[in-house]
Amino acid sequence: GNSVTQMEGPVTLSEEAFLTINCTYTATGYPSLFWYVQYPGEGLQLLLKATKADDKGSNKGFEATYRKETTSFHLEKGSVQVSDSAVYFCALSDRSNTGKLIFGQGTTLQVKP
């Protein structure tokens, strides 16, 4: 069945460091891929998405590229800020089915000043 695997956290970085959070997936068909973010005390928010191979999603300085050959969708940011501290979830949606999202377990990012 479809699944998503994220690197385990927590990830602790200093401000302005480079961020990578790895995400790989297993899916039949051609899923859409997403990164959602959950800030402390808030609900899940869509950060970025990509709907087909080689697409790059980007938002707020974050980027992720849909790599079909490696079944990956790694999240990157060149220079993190304290305000980026949150839990990040990678997810896929099987568009041939109901469109339900399948999430990874989440990666906690803590950025220290």
Added chain:
Amino acid sequence: GAGVSQSPRYKVAKRGQDVALRCDPISGHVSLFWYQQALGQGPEFLTYFQNEAQLDKSGLPSDRFFAERPEGSVSTLKIQRTQQEDSAVYLCASSFDSVETQYFGPGTRLLVL
């Protein structure tokens, strides 16, 4: 415009009690999803509605869980005879249709004592 809202935000129930959780989706959104998020985990799919039709309930963990959306707008997730393992955050999401971006509500945190 208004986002997805959920009520109550917090619910404490004694084991064996019935609970009802409400979701108000974004106006005009056809698709509505319920997810369950255990502490420290990613959300897991429970059930999906397209308008008033429940098209997928494969994620409901037992027959104690029941969901409805009678007029194709507001949805209610009901849990009968709650157990301690039902303690989790219950998330509702809506989208214009099943393949579009899902927007999440703030969740209802259920604690069963």
